[in-house]
Amino acid sequence: MTDLTSDISLDLTADTPPMAFAQLQLSAPLARAVAEMGYETMTPIQAQAIPVVLQGRDVMGAAQTGTGKTAAFALPLMQRMLQHENASTSPARHPVRALVLLPTRELAVQVAEQVELYGKYTNLRSAVVFGGMDMKPQTLELKKGVEVLVATPGRLLDHIEAKNCVLNQVEYVVLDEADRMLDIGFLPDLQRILSYLPKQRTTLLFSATFSSEIKRLASSYLQDPVTIEVARSNAAASTVEQHFYSVEGEDKRHALHQVLKDRGLKQAFVFVNSKLGCARLARSLEHEGLKTTALHGDKSQDERLKALEAFKSGVVDLLVCTDVAARGLDIKDVPAVFNFDIPFHAEDYIHRIGRTGRAGAEGLAVTFVAKCDQRLVADIEKLLKTKIELEALEFPENLPDIRKQGHINDGRRMYQQDDSSARRDDFAPRNPRPPRSDYRRSAAHDPFFDKPYEAALPADAAPAWEAAAVRPGVRSISSNIKSKRKVAALFCAA
Numbered sequence: 001m002t003d004l005t006s007d008i009s010l011d012l013t014a015d016t017p018p019m020a021f022a023q024l025q026l027s028a029p030l031a032r033a034v035a036e037m038g039y040e041t042m043t044p045i046q047a048q049a050i051p052v053v054l055q056g057r058d059v060m061g062a063a064q065t066g067t068g069k070t071a072a073f074a075l076p077l078m079q080r081m082l083q084h085e086n087a088s089t090s091p092a093r094h095p096v097r098a099l100v101l102l103p104t105r106e107l108a109v110q111v112a113e114q115v116e117l118y119g120k121y122t123n124l125r126s127a128v129v130f131g132g133m134d135m136k137p138q139t140l141e142l143k144k145g146v147e148v149l150v151a152t153p154g155r156l157l158d159h160i161e162a163k164n165c166v167l168n169q170v171e172y173v174v175l176d177e178a179d180r181m182l183d184i185g186f187l188p189d190l191q192r193i194l195s196y197l198p199k200q201r202t203t204l205l206f207s208a209t210f211s212s213e214i215k216r217l218a219s220s221y222l223q224d225p226v227t228i229e230v231a232r233s234n235a236a237a238s239t240v241e242q243h244f245y246s247v248e249g250e251d252k253r254h255a256l257h258q259v260l261k262d263r264g265l266k267q268a269f270v271f272v273n274s275k276l277g278c279a280r281l282a283r284s285l286e287h288e289g290l291k292t293t294a295l296h297g298d299k300s301q302d303e304r305l306k307a308l309e310a311f312k313s314g315v316v317d318l319l320v321c322t323d324v325a326a327r328g329l330d331i332k333d334v335p336a337v338f339n340f341d342i343p344f345h346a347e348d349y350i351h352r353i354g355r356t357g358r359a360g361a362e363g364l365a366v367t368f369v370a371k372c373d374q375r376l377v378a379d380i381e382k383l384l385k386t387k388i389e390l391e392a393l394e395f396p397e398n399l400p401d402i403r404k405q406g407h408i409n410d411g412r413r414m415y416q417q418d419d420s421s422a423r424r425d426d427f428a429p430r431n432p433r434p435p436r437s438d439y440r441r442s443a444a445h446d447p448f449f450d451k452p453y454e455a456a457l458p459a460d461a462a463p464a465w466e467a468a469a470v471r472p473g474v475r476s477i478s479s480n481i482k483s484k485r486k487v488a489a490l491f492c493a494a
């Protein structure tokens with residue numbers, strides 16, 4: 001057991017000038033791959049973690065998604081592993097030397113893709129294994145021999161039990177998104193996996209938050225770790241401008257339109273708490289003239305792929321989503337995130353707003369707060385260790401009456417209105433987290449991508465809401481819905 005109080009704590013965050021990758025003297029194949037990816041300067045987590053990992057020290061890193069932490073661990077590990085690099089075709093010459101564990105398939109795929117890119121000019125082999133698909137292709141890959149294995153814990157155990165991989169030469173272990181792995185209930189699996197590994201190794205633990213459970217995990221498995229915090233732990237990326245507006249349920253859509261317009265935003269994520277709320281809000285916004293798509297857990301894999309692709313390519317402007325999209329999704333430069341519903345779990349706030357302001361870009365996070373949300377605001381304040389000031393939004397007097405269009409998308413309201421099955425299945429309970437086992441079963445398995453986001457709209461193109469049908473005095477409704485007035489006229493004529 002290591003006493004965490006003896007850790008060295010680096011705090012290079014404040015005003016440290018950005019360091020160029022050239023200063024690292026990475027080996028030529030890695031430097032070439034990094035240059036090809038267009039990285040010039042290191043992100044703060046990279047500037048701090050890479051030199052430490054190159055020295056072979058254990059690391060406890062507080063870094064949220066989008067900070068560049070994959071390169072922060074992958075590059076120095078690969079640099080150290082290059083001493084074993086060989087072009088032999090024998091599997092025995094390519095034992096697993098680095099193991100990267102992640103909570104979800106999407107994150108595993110994303111990290112594996114990055115690892116492959118960084119290692120493309122080396123002879124180091126990498127592979128990814130995760131649950132929910134046939135083991136055979138993964139087995140074939142493992143049997144060929146891989147130096148860097150990216151895995152989710154459950155499926156890795158399946159492969160270990162099937163003797164598809166041997167881990168007795170592992171020198172480096174990365175526990176990525178460790179808080180999420182514990183949330184999902186992976187602790188026993190992690191403990192088993194770690195028990196199979198050589199004691200002499202470098203262990204890196206990354207977590208968005210440093211809860212007491214995470215600290216316990218670190219004290220059990222890390223040796224004299226260097227603690228690295230790129231921002232205050234449990235803090236949101238500093239490049240994200242955050243606003244909390246006091247808006248009651250029925251005015252939220254007005255508020256959304258208003259902020260989009262005032263800020264001239266071209267694209268945004270809009271988070272809601274329930275699947276049903278997500279579908280309905282997306283439909284309503286579409287009716288109001290905004291190009292919108294929905295992404296939630298009830299959508300098929302294909303539908304989710306299409307939704308994401310439509311957003312990435314700029315075919316849609318708004319991606320209305322539940323928390324399945326809060327983690328792992330790497331779309332660069334999403335200009336804004338809206339919390340249409342304030343999240344039930346404060347940690348999700350960090351993850352949601354982590355979709356914007358990625359890798360140093362500027363971002364905007366807007367949260368709508370109803371009167372009954374006070375406790376959830378207090379939870380976020382506690383997590384961020386910052387007092388949240390609620391702001392008022394001024395609406396123009398000639399506000400269109402969108403609230404009468406029949407789709408009120410506040411989760412609570414729907415809870416009252418919808419049938420009991422929707423209530424049971426769709427609306428998450430306000431307070432307690434689901435029991436661990438359920439949590440694990442319902443863990444988000446979503447097709448997240450690492451394909452760089454390219455805005456399809458020209459920079460000067462007018463955002464959809466400029467032309468949207470929510471104009472003063474004009475009701476914006478679907479062409480399929482006849483307005484009440486016309487129907488009444490029809491009756492009169494008859």
Ligand code: AMP
Binds near residue numbers: 038046064065068
């Ligand atoms: P990560 O937090 O590792 O998921 O990285 C988030 C995104 O930032 C990924 O798309 C990376 O390709 C990108 N990225 C990582 N490091 C850098 C860097 N030094 N410069 C520019 N982009 C980077």
